[in-house]
Amino acid sequence: MNEVHLVEDGKAAPKRNPLVWAISGVALVGVAAVLYVIASASFKPHGPADLREFKKGTLEKLDVPAVPRAAPDTVFTSLDGKPATLADFKGRVVVMNLWATWCAPCKAEMPTLAKLQAAYATQPVTVLPITVDRDSDLNLVNEEMAANPPLKAYRDPGYKVSFALEPRAAGYPTTVIYDRQGRERARMSGPADWSGPEARGIVEKLLAEK
Structure with a gap:
């Protein structure tokens, strides 16, 4: 029998699969990493110009x-x-x-x-x-x-x-x-x-x- 949790209207709702939560977390971390790289590149100071x-x-x-x-x-x-x-x-x-x-x-x-x-x-x-x-x-x-x-x-x-x-x-x-x-x-x-x-x-x- 699946575990259930009560929601506000008193009805039971199936518990989310832990695997789904894990995948979502990894996806969020990946997005954050990409954004960080983009931001770092944008603000990275340029070296002296080659003359x-x-x-x-x-x-x-x-x-x-x-x-x-x-x-x-x-x-x-x-x-x-x-x-x-x-x-x-x-x-x-x-x-x-x-x-x-x-x-x-x-x-x-x-x-x-x-x-x-x-x-x-x-x-x-x-x-x-x-x-x-x-x-x-x-x-x-x-x-x-x-x-x-x-x-x-x-x-x-x-x-x-x-x-x-x-x-x-x-x-x-x-x-x-x-x-x-x-x-x-x-x-x-x-x-x-x-x-x-x-x-x-x-x-x-x-x-x-x-």
Whole structure:
């Protein structure tokens, strides 16, 4: 004889088969697991964007480290002598350009850096020219900046930033690109067209990162 349970109207109802309850429980657990996986995938943080796709054109020799490099904490100065470090620009994509007025390739690429800065004037992007020129050449630095607005130059006549990079700068120009967390994501030794689609693609990808 089957066991029965009383329901509210006083009538007897057959007891559910334990096997049915077990199957239902397994099904619910399975659904919960699927939902958890979907939710986890949705909120899983993405790793750094791969910038190697932009190694073409004038950026063919772009160095993209497998692991982002830390920025040096070396102090450089504005043209009026105010100290600054790369940490001051955290939260922005930074295109740091080490250059000098006696470096012809540096001067040749400077207008393209100015165009890059102008293109992102309303976004958190800073093109950061840091000159290694001596005090006696400051008039030449000012002339170069006046010819390439909206760029604003900084100074490092002691080459401290160049030597603090890991690896150190190989020569001039050297351009290092930092993400909004202040990490080095790409580096170019030698001149390039920084107004081209490859440079803008790098900036766009770094801007899109959280």
